[in-house]
Amino acid sequence: MPEVAAADAEVREVLGVPPDRAEFEPLPHNPSNGVTAGVWRVGGGGRTAVLKVLTRTKETGVAWAASNDPRHWNFWRREAYVYRSGLARVWEAHGIRAPRLLECADRPDGDVALWLEDVPGTPATVWSPARHVEHVHRLGRAQGAVGAGEDHPWLSRGFLRDHTTDRTTGAELLDDDAAWRHPRIRRHFPPGLRADMVRLHHDRAWFLTVMESLPRALSHLDQWPANVLSGGPGTSVLLDWAFTGDGALGEDLGTYLLDSVLDHFLPADELPGLAKAAYDAYLHGLRASGWRGDEHLVRLGVCASVVKYDRLTALMPARADDEPVAYGGTGTVPADLRYRERGLALAYLAERAAEARVLAPRLGFPPAPSGR
Structure with a gap:
């Protein structure tokens, strides 16, 4: 023992x-x-x-x-x-x-x-895209019905800001041309991705302010396939409630999608199609619960939540020579596979950040500093 x-x-x-x-x-x-x-x-x-x-x-x-x-x-x-x-x-x-x-x-x-x-259900790490979409629909229904929920003194507050601020390792590499010329970075990161990710880093405070101003929902804040199991027909089982607290409507959805790809549970080239289907399902779940808010605010929450991954910008060149470790330290991931998938995922992330910069001013938010 x-x-x-x-x-x-x-x-x-x-x-x-x-x-x-x-x-x-x-x-x-x-x-x-x-x-x-x-x-x-x-x-x-x-x-x-x-x-x-x-x-x-x-x-x-x-x-x-x-x-x-x-x-x-x-x-x-x-x-x-x-x-x-x-x-x-x-x-x-x-x-x-x-x-x-x-x-x-x-x-x-x-x-x-x-x-x-000890739940015997199938882990979401091996689910099909369709099963992820079903879970996301349930999430929309749940968050729409419960809303922000009852506040307790031990629920997390400011998760996204604090969690993001605590992870700034290697920020100096953003301006290191040599680091970005690493063969693995050049081979797998699309042209212009560095500029997009550096811009996200510089706009971080704006993104966080937007997220904190959106409609609130009781949020799990660590929803990703390793924390989800099937629980029988029409039911998901959600593990690891350690971060639970206040979040923006759409925040759990945004991070669930990206984490599914970043940890190699789904191929990155499936992310755009999955994201569209999942967003539609989440919104349908919200509406089915009786939620009658502005869906554009939900979309902004999904898009602006990508600021959580600002930390990856510097980590990629910083670890380009390392052998990537799989989740939980249970093995390794081929480095070229990791960087190819991350390149595609970060390109998707940059597109969502750009969408947020366009959408936010239309909803009454100040424009992003770099967009002025």
Whole structure:
């Protein structure tokens, strides 16, 4: 039994077996995040559960450090509060649920152990585009019906601004001509992409202000295929509620689409078609829920949310000689595949940023500084 997962009474309570009869299987997760001590599938006595241990003492880099601030995007206890309060069930009536909470234990060392239902559904990492579109329709229905929801003191605020500001590593490379002449960059990045991405970086404050001024919605803020499972007909199961809080309507959709490609769950050349179908489905879900707002504001939220990926601009030339690591550190990705896919995805991202700059002034927002 892994030391950090050791909790004899919890194993007996949840699985009904002695601890020495339980088997712990590590599950992929972000090992850099200071909030997560570990995630395991635990089996014994013919039953299984998922154990996630939340902590504030794990040593990690500044960008992923755990926070004690309940409003901070990486507040270490948030996911426990989301489950204990019942907030994780708020979208159930609209087709999106969370795993059932089996046990939430405050440990003597200060950590929190979340014991969750081991959902047997198919992970969205292997879904077809059509199934992603179905999930997005459910998301629109859920966010349209619930809206901003009830505010709790531990829900995140300013996620996009803080998360983006914390990730500025390598910004000096934006002006480094030698870095952009790297063969891998020249081979896979379309002409003009550097200028588009540098412009996004310089307009970052404007994009963030626009996003913070749009209609609000209770948002998961980490929706991507590794956090979604099928849950039976007409149902998705959403994992990892650690960032949950205030977001713009359309923000969850915008990042779901890009993350599906950036982490190689869908090929980048499918992104334009998927994005159109997904946006239409999301909007249809909003309307079906009774939402009667201005759909152009939703479109602006989807487009302007691409500011989250400003951090990739400098990371690409900075890591052009590295062997890319797959999600959760579970292998590697061929470098040329990573850069070809990222080049196409960033080109799509630049198009959405350009659309946001055109759309925002039509809706009464000041124009972007670089567009004046």
